[in-house]
Amino acid sequence: MSINHCSHTLGVALLLLSALFLSNDAIAQDSTRYQIQTRDGNTYYGHIVQKEIEYILFQTDNIGQITIKFDDINVIRRMGKEVSTERYRESNASYRAPEVYLFRSSGFGVKKGEAYYRNAWLILNELNIGVTDHFSLGLGMMPFVEGSLPVWITPKLTLPLLKDKVNFGIGSLNGVALGESQSSFGLVYGDLSVGGPSTHISLGAGKAYDEGELNPELLITFSGAVKISKNITLISENYTLQDFYLYSLICHQNFSAVNIQYGLLMFDTDFGNLTLPWIGLVVPIKTRF
The missing domain is CATH 2.30.30 (SH3 type barrels.)
Structure with missing residues (x-):
């Protein structure tokens, strides 16, 4: 990864996150x-x-x-x-911000007694469950991809360093593609979130692996959430890994029983740039754990 490209990536991610916080500052004050x-x-x-x-x-x-x-x-x-x-x-x-972003939970995790079912593009399915206030577990799958069935599990531990202000999280994604040629894949990461549950910014790093072999390149993540109204949160989840860059700007809208996510994903790779619409839903579920 070149220094110039890394600087460009950091600049884009910070620009997206800055836009979130500036939009929040502009309308957060209740005049009543x-x-x-x-x-x-x-x-x-x-x-x-x-x-x-x-x-x-x-x-x-x-x-x-x-x-x-x-x-x-x-x-x-x-x-x-x-x-x-x-x-x-x-x-x-x-008013509480969603405990899930797009591909992972936020820095504040999923609390005990709560669970979330997520679906994106009608193909990505995941259930996140709060086992305790500081430990959550996700189970996910996608339909068959080139003759294989990807399934994964995502444990995550969150530690409040300063309650509702600074949180540290460590987690992993551990998956296997079931089929004739079975293969494993995954990611281990840690992140630090600064702010409150409704408005925060997160910086993280991790390592991807394939067939048990760690990728030598470091995965860097920039994420954040800003509550801009009673039912709307803006989310940005961004990744850099070697020559692959992913940026996002997503609106998470609460419709009581079902939350809708819509926005844009922007990919920057050696093969060119690509922008895709993101559409998904998040269904909150109360559990008895």
């Missing part, structure tokens, strides 16, 4: 004013900047931005009208 009373007797006035499952980021009128957990809130009032804290918490469940 709120009054929040907490259990310790404090009252705050201002705007909601970011909404998560367990907390909100609140821009106060006089002391700047603060993080307030829902468990610490007595009352939320909007324009003089009281809003039930529990109902408000439930209504914001969809």
Whole structure:
């Protein structure tokens, strides 16, 4: 991989991720004013900047931005009208960014009690299950490709270095192409995610392998997610490996029971450049694990 080509790849990936964060900065601020009373007797006035499952980021009128957990809130009032804290918490469940990107889970992983079925292009199928809050397992397959049936398993361990701010993940994809000439393939990787579950950026590295032999070239990944509205998240997942480069810019839209993904994949290889549409769906599933 040449230095110039690597620099170009890094520039494109960072440009895509920067676009995500700039779009979030432009519209994230909620102009509606709120009054929040907490259990310790404090009252705050201002705007909601970011909404998560367990907390909100609140821009106060006089002391700047603060993080307030829902468990610490007595009352939320909007324009003089009281809003039930529990109902408000439930209504914001969809603000959580998806735990899956395109080909792998995000830096925050899939939590215990959750699972996701994914399908892309009607041929790529995968089920991701949260075994614990820090360990998930994926099972995937594709229809027959040139007489073989690719199947794979994707375990992943996530470690919160700083809760909801910095996460480290390590995982692998371990596959086999079943058929007359059976072959194995896979990937081992690690990544570091900075930000919260809804808005973050990830940098990772790994090694691909084929028939048990590691590829000498290093796989580098740049990924990120930005929540831009209640039901829409922008996702970018990008890879570089030797002379192969993959960039993406995807919209993940929540339709309650089914989430739709659509956008573009851009390939840069020795054989030329190729842009393909991405269309897929993600179905959240509650489990009893």
